Amino acid sequence: MTITINAEATEIPDDTSVTELLKLHEVKMPEMVSIELNGEILERDKYESTQLSNGDSVELLYFMGGGAIGI
Amino acid sequence: MNLSDEQIERYSRHILLPELGSAGQEKLLAGRVLLIGAGGLGSPAGMYLAAAGVGTIGVIDSDVVDLSNLQRQIAHATPDLNRPKVESAAETFKAMNPDVNVRTYHARIMADNALDIINDYDFVVDGADNFPTKFLVADACHFADVAYSHAGILRFQGQTMTVVPNESACYRCVFNSPPPPNAVPSCSQAGVLGALAGVVGCLQATEAIKSILGTGDLLTNRLLMYDALKLNFRTVSISRQSKCPLCGENPIITEVVDAEEAVCDLAAGR
Numbered sequence: 001m002t003i004t005i006n007a008e009a010t011e012i013p014d015d016t017s018v019t020e021l022l023k024l025h026e027v028k029m030p031e032m033v034s035i036e037l038n039g040e041i042l043e044r045d046k047y048e049s050t051q052l053s054n055g056d057s058v059e060l061l062y063f064m065g066g067g068a069i070g071i
Numbered sequence: 072m073n074l075s076d077e078q079i080e081r082y083s084r085h086i087l088l089p090e091l092g093s094a095g096q097e098k099l100l101a102g103r104v105l106l107i108g109a110g111g112l113g114s115p116a117g118m119y120l121a122a123a124g125v126g127t128i129g130v131i132d133s134d135v136v137d138l139s140n141l142q143r144q145i146a147h148a149t150p151d152l153n154r155p156k157v158e159s160a161a162e163t164f165k166a167m168n169p170d171v172n173v174r175t176y177h178a179r180i181m182a183d184n185a186l187d188i189i190n191d192y193d194f195v196v197d198g199a200d201n202f203p204t205k206f207l208v209a210d211a212c213h214f215a216d217v218a219y220s221h222a223g224i225l226r227f228q229g230q231t232m233t234v235v236p237n238e239s240a241c242y243r244c245v246f247n248s249p250p251p252p253n254a255v256p257s258c259s260q261a262g263v264l265g266a267l268a269g270v271v272g273c274l275q276a277t278e279a280i281k282s283i284l285g286t287g288d289l290l291t292n293r294l295l296m297y298d299a300l301k302l303n304f305r306t307v308s309i310s311r312q313s314k315c316p317l318c319g320e321n322p323i324i325t326e327v328v329d330a331e332e333a334v335c336d337l338a339a340g341r
């Protein structure tokens with residue numbers, strides 16, 4: 001099936017959960033990403049149980065500090 | 072307030088803008104903007120705000136100027152090494168424009184000083200480099216009811232979003248709570264393109280100016296993402312979240328608490 005990730009059409013297997021998508025998309029630090037699914041911010045504890053559907057739009061919104069360093 | 076002949080000349084390119092004019096310039100001269108951090112974002116933001124004639128610029132930062140800062144923190148120069156950044160930045164802003172009153176706070180913004188300081192300003196430019204401070208600033212601006220510009224930069228990417236408390240989506244609507252400290256890339260792993268900080272800091276200055284003028288559309292309910300490598304700007308719509316811990320229907324954050332403490336509390340609450 002096809003979903004949109006950060007405005008780019010992307011092919012992913014059927015029955016992919018949000019947790020699996022983060023692995024497929026090689027997000028190394030999932031704690032540093034907030035996810036918006038079809039315009040709504042998805043709560044972190046729902047990543048595992050949320051299955052993606054054809055046509056979904058996912059935005060990976062990265063945590064970014066100010067001066068190049070984090071804490 | 073009446074503009075002097077010198078001010079009419081200094082700000083002539085502003086005054087020529089129909090959206091701004093001399094009335095708008097007077098608003099800027101009466102405007103008060105607080106910079107959180109005098110680093111990569113606070114430097115260009117503060118310099119353009121000073122040049123624009125924003126009458127009061129506050130700057131809070133506890134650091135001193137380090138050699139590795141100079142690649143992007145353009146309010147400081149080589150002779151400023153080891154000086155408090157607030158001193159060096161204030162000198163730069165004053166030299167650019169003596170109309171500006173610069174208030175310096177050589178401190179970290181914390182729960183015990185945040186509201187007192189922020190309450191004296193009309194707009195806050197958040198250029199903090201760490202997440203506990205960014206969340207603290209978002210919370211304090213919410214309780215003080217002061218609009219702010221969030222921004223972050225990393226490697227070749229930047230993001231920014233403006234928040235009008237209780238009207239638009241807030242920082243916590245998007246990012247909820249600080250990431251665990253061990254998840255954050257350390258300074259040795261992450262670099263940043265200096266000119267990128269300039270672009271993003273100038274966007275923040277633009278938002279501060281528009282907010283003071285009440286002109287145009289602020290970057291609210293949108294997160295702007297800038298990719299310098301691809302030279303691409305993109306905005307993502309963000310809506311207020313009913314479950315936001317700060318501005319949602321049942322907020323769990325009801326006062327400004329210290330950054331570190333907030334991290335512990337939220338971690339313990341999971």
Ligand SMILES: [Zn+2]
Nearest residue numbers: 241244315318
């Ligand atoms: Zn919120």
